[in-house]
Amino acid sequence: MYIDPHIHMVSRTTDDYQRMALAGCVAITEPAFWAGYDRSCAQGFMDYFRQLTDTEPKRAAQFGIQHHTWLCINPKESEDIGLAREVLAEIPNFLDRPNVLGIGEIGLNKNSRNELIVLEEHIALAKSRDLLILVHTPHLEDKMKGTRMIMDAIKDHGVDPGRVLIDHVEEHTVRQVLDRGFWAGMTLYPDTKCTPQRATDIFEMHGTERMWINSAADWGISDPLAVPKCRDEMRRRGHLDSIIRKVSFDNPQKFLSQSGRFRVK
């Protein structure tokens, strides 16, 4: 039994839901993200938010998987501040829907000034409503710088780091994220983030407190079964079942339950 706390099921087939259920997935959370192209208007995001709060929970429920979501305009579309503010103004209309856990995945992409402005406006929205935050950290060479900028911005807004998950950490960012009191997520990608082997190494070097693993499977090269594959890697090395359960079920449940809306059967 496991939770995949970050996966983009709008980009996946129903067969993937079926395979995840067979592998033991009982709950997922789906952050709002970039569709692979820029939406032409704010209305495009409203349709997407309806998909996240209405369509996907029904699709997941067919396979006994509890579906939850996070709302935002993602950092890849934050360079256009006018569009971002139009979307931000509409988000409160969706926040009371029963599967919405908080604001996410917000953060930075290229670490630009406009991205930072939009990030701070999202943080302010989350702070004003006491919502959990799920953070996307930038890719590859931009990650280290962006992770620091994001944590500084959250700190400046006085948000409790224990209510923020900083995702996509790797070897060069995990320590500072944990040392500053945030939760840390490791994304299991074949090429561009952590492999199951490296994620297990990171657990061995940095412990399992305030840590989780996720697939972040989407329309790119990714694997919706990455979490059970990492569980297998840990088991192959001889780690205790209680530790494997901790990083793939107990820890996500503990963080997400702070929302008051997270459900798992």
Added chain:
Amino acid sequence: MRLFLHRRALLPPNMDDMATPLRSNEVVDQYFLEHRAKVLDIAAFLDRFDRAAIVDGVAPSATTNDVRVRALCAALDLLRDGQPERARRALELWSDHSTDPVAKAGMKGAIGAVPLP
């Protein structure tokens, strides 16, 4: 189990139960072939680049100006320095170390490395 408990005792107190359970020979037994193949992939990639560079009439991998190939080769040097935390240090080598926001996001993606000093 006794050895595993002893290995845990070597960790700082905040590391709960996360000692590496494998012995060093088990690490090799379990992962050698996988990483042997990865070394060959890198070797073949550099060979492929050099063959293409000859046809193009540009510098080969040893002297190329391509940021990514230079970064990859620099990381290979780092892997053999005998120091710990090679993965962290490779990622740091490839990272942007500036601290100010950029004026404008010029593109969506990232290439994987910044120009070396």
